[in-house]
Amino acid sequence: MCSRPEPREPLRRVAVVGGTHGNEMSGVYLARHWLRAPGELRRPSFSAVPVLANPAATAACRRYVDCDLNRTFTSAFLTARAHPDDPYEVTRARELNQLLGPKASGQAFDFVLDLHNTTASMGTCLIAESAHNVFAMHLCRHLQLQSPELPCRVFLYQLPGEESYSVSSVAKNGLGLELGPQPQGVLRADLLIRMRALVAAALDFIQLFNQGTAFPAFEMEAYRKVSSVNFPRTEAGELAGMVHPQLQDRDFEPLRPGAPVFQTFSGKDVLYEGEATATPCSSMRPPTTRRALPSSRRRSSRSLCLPCPAGPRPAPAPAPAPAP
Amino acid sequence: MCSRPEPREPLRRVAVVGGTHGNEMSGVYLARHWLRAPGELRRPSFSAVPVLANPAATAACRRYVDCDLNRTFTSAFLTARAHPDDPYEVTRARELNQLLGPKASGQAFDFVLDLHNTTASMGTCLIAESAHNVFAMHLCRHLQLQSPELPCRVFLYQLPGEESYSVSSVAKNGLGLELGPQPQGVLRADLLIRMRALVAAALDFIQLFNQGTAFPAFEMEAYRKVSSVNFPRTEAGELAGMVHPQLQDRDFEPLRPGAPVFQTFSGKDVLYEGEATATPCSSMRPPTTRRALPSSRRRSSRSLCLPCPAGPRPAPAPAPAPAP
Structure with missing residues (x-):
């Protein structure tokens, strides 16, 4: 697939x-x-x-x-x-x-x-x-x-x-x-x-x-998703914090275990609990009108070094078609 | 009033x-x-x-x-x-x-x-x-x-x-x-x-x-509104341009007559036609779900130098109330 x-x-x-x-x-x-x-x-x-x-x-x-x-x-x-x-x-x-x-x-x-x-x-x-x-x-x-x-x-x-x-x-x-x-x-x-x-x-x-x-x-x-990190919430399920000021706007910069990820509205830092350095990027699912969240979660990704073979070519090199 | x-x-x-x-x-x-x-x-x-x-x-x-x-x-x-x-x-x-x-x-x-x-x-x-x-x-x-x-x-x-x-x-x-x-x-x-x-x-x-x-x-x-400038539109009323790249993010910087305000999607610049230098700030009415516009208009404002008299004071200086 x-x-x-x-x-x-x-x-x-x-x-x-x-x-x-x-x-x-x-x-x-x-x-x-x-x-x-x-x-x-x-x-x-x-x-x-x-x-x-x-x-x-x-x-x-x-x-x-x-x-x-x-x-x-x-x-x-x-x-x-x-x-x-x-x-x-x-x-x-x-x-x-x-x-x-x-x-x-x-x-x-x-x-x-x-x-x-x-x-x-x-x-x-x-x-x-x-x-x-x-x-x-x-x-x-x-x-x-x-x-x-x-x-x-x-x-x-x-x-x-x-x-x-x-x-x-x-x-x-x-x-x-x-x-x-x-x-x-x-x-x-x-x-x-x-x-x-x-x-x-x-x-x-x-x-x-x-x-x-x-x-x-x-x-x-290239990057691919390794995990998602949920926002902190109250017992009633309400959002209780935001992306930490130190992490804000730092998509694709390294995030080390123990670094702050969120800050609660009460002022407490929530730290990254992953075991290895990851590359945060904001969820590509922004808040929807249904869920009314500022962002549902942060996405952690990791970079890969990919070999890519030579590109395919069309079997017969076609004559250019006339511009329509 | x-x-x-x-x-x-x-x-x-x-x-x-x-x-x-x-x-x-x-x-x-x-x-x-x-x-x-x-x-x-x-x-x-x-x-x-x-x-x-x-x-x-x-x-x-x-x-x-x-x-x-x-x-x-x-x-x-x-x-x-x-x-x-x-x-x-x-x-x-x-x-x-x-x-x-x-x-x-x-x-x-x-x-x-x-x-x-x-x-x-x-x-x-x-x-x-x-x-x-x-x-x-x-x-x-x-x-x-x-x-x-x-x-x-x-x-x-x-x-x-x-x-x-x-x-x-x-x-x-x-x-x-x-x-x-x-x-x-x-x-x-x-x-x-x-x-x-x-x-x-x-x-x-x-x-x-x-x-x-x-x-x-x-x-x-202080600033107050002097005029609004409408976005360029097609004959059918569709948006035909955007805030000019040179003006983007420059709220409250001087805008001189003849300076570009919008750029149409066809690449034409729309110039500011005001008679005096103004101070652009984006409309404080952002796009609504009903109108589906990226922004309804830009607002031009002008700064004023205001004298302000000494502040009022409560007639009797009250004893502080106990903290609730």
């Missing part, structure tokens, strides 16, 4: 998805702009399609209406019989599966790039399923090399044995871009400009691949 | 209000904490009461449920006959008017301190009705002197002839604290600690006043 077949043909059917979470505004407004003016998404060998994934949540400026759309692309949701009481996002996932999939089928889109923001100070984070996705790993490498002065970390989200569930998992290959910090519902020019440049570079990479460019093997650092 | 009678008696009935907007988390979590542990709000001559102003919006982690609570404390809303179809916040405003008022009556609370956050880079902003509120102006001066190294600006929100409408207007005197930047629904330790220190200093000031301390005359800089 972790591995995707490497593409052997040029990628012609590519989508750029914004608004999977309706209050992450860089992708929402880029998708809306490209729906009016799609020229920026054209390359000689393909034209990427802009998609606004969750129109109802976007209209309400909320992460979601009924449930997190980006967790609903599982076979259980996609193949169940439709029912009038289905959550809005389950119905919408089936529509997107028709548009971009069907998932795991030969008719699925070749690539989906999914645009997200976070309130955490994570800079630019590239979210891939697993390191076995050689095409996505080479794309990550390409994006990192575009602006080597900016941190651009790779996070592998899929746990061993877990079924993929994100919108990009519907396509044959995919990648998520997570840029922060940006408040939900707010549009920052610097992040929109950065996201736009990353999308352009990703489409350029696909064009290079389609042209038959060779991508040599490399090693890269 | 702009002027409040100066207090001549010690202030005994004081409230500290959080959660007037349900997704501004510093005040929400401080109010919840103080409802469990109110000792921090005690002073020798009074005990301030913590109030969670909008419990339904706080539970939903939204600015409001039906309408902005902090615009509903007008005589039209407060005196109209109650109706089952009234917006939630109108009903809640009447409850708070019973608890803290009635507005403009002798039974009203002596002072309400109302705690807010903003997503804009406004630092610490003290929001008073008008410079005629001599008590509030002296409190602002006191708060500015606590941490002179931190910007702590005074914003006068009431327009000439306008009826007061905020929760603090229910009391005989009041002040709003607006701290940012903090994403809505997110709790930052640095801002919670800063807000807590400002609340403590405000209660200390009231204690000093109650003890008969003399407050000499002074001059202070």
Whole structure:
């Protein structure tokens, strides 16, 4: 489940998805702009399609209406019989599966790039399923090399044995871009400009691949989740503290056992109880309107040094298609 | 309507209000904490009461449920006959008017301190009705002197002839604290600690006043709104641009005529058309779930140099009350 077949043909059917979470505004407004003016998404060998994934949540400026759309692309949701009481996002996932999939089928889109923001100070984070996705790993490498002065970390989200569930998992290959910090519902020019440049570079990479460019093997650092740390709570379940001032905004910096993680409202420090140094990064699930938490938990991750083989190449180097 | 009678008696009935907007988390979590542990709000001559102003919006982690609570404390809303179809916040405003008022009556609370956050880079902003509120102006001066190294600006929100409408207007005197930047629904330790220190200093000031301390005359800089600038939009009314990268995060820095204010998604700069240099600060009305805008407008303000007379003093210096 972790591995995707490497593409052997040029990628012609590519989508750029914004608004999977309706209050992450860089992708929402880029998708809306490209729906009016799609020229920026054209390359000689393909034209990427802009998609606004969750129109109802976007209209309400909320992460979601009924449930997190980006967790609903599982076979259980996609193949169940439709029912009038289905959550809005389950119905919408089936529509997107028709548009971009069907998932795991030969008719699925070749690539989906999914645009997200976070309130955490994570800079630019590239979210891939697993390191076995050689095409996505080479794309990550390409994006990192575009602006080597900016941190651009790779996070592998899929746990061993877990079924993929994100919108990009519907396509044959995919990648998520997570840029922060940006408040939900707010549009920052610097992040929109950065996201736009990353999308352009990703489409350029696909064009290079389609042209038959060779991508040599490399090693890269990546992160994956090792544990979650719950916020302190009162006996009644209310939030009793916050991320410690010494840890605030220090995503991806080393966290040693015994270092403070939270500070309670009564002034007590809560220390990290892990056995080894970890790399904290804020949960990529920001507070939802349902749970009313400032953040449900902190996520600890650990970096890995990954070897990545030489990139796949399309079998026959195709002649560039005429620009549409 | 702009002027409040100066207090001549010690202030005994004081409230500290959080959660007037349900997704501004510093005040929400401080109010919840103080409802469990109110000792921090005690002073020798009074005990301030913590109030969670909008419990339904706080539970939903939204600015409001039906309408902005902090615009509903007008005589039209407060005196109209109650109706089952009234917006939630109108009903809640009447409850708070019973608890803290009635507005403009002798039974009203002596002072309400109302705690807010903003997503804009406004630092610490003290929001008073008008410079005629001599008590509030002296409190602002006191708060500015606590941490002179931190910007702590005074914003006068009431327009000439306008009826007061905020929760603090229910009391005989009041002040709003607006701290940012903090994403809505997110709790930052640095801002919670800063807000807590400002609340403590405000209660200390009231204690000093109650003890008969003399407050000499002074001059202070303050800001008030001169105009609003609307975001660029498409013909269909959709947002067509964002705050210009050169202006982003530059609240309270001078904006000269001809300087860029917005950048459209097509890359065009929109210039400031005012006739004189102004001081931009982000609208204090962040995006609502109803309007789904990243920010409805930018606000231009101008600084004033205000003389403030010596502070009022209670007529008889009271003996300190025993601590409850």
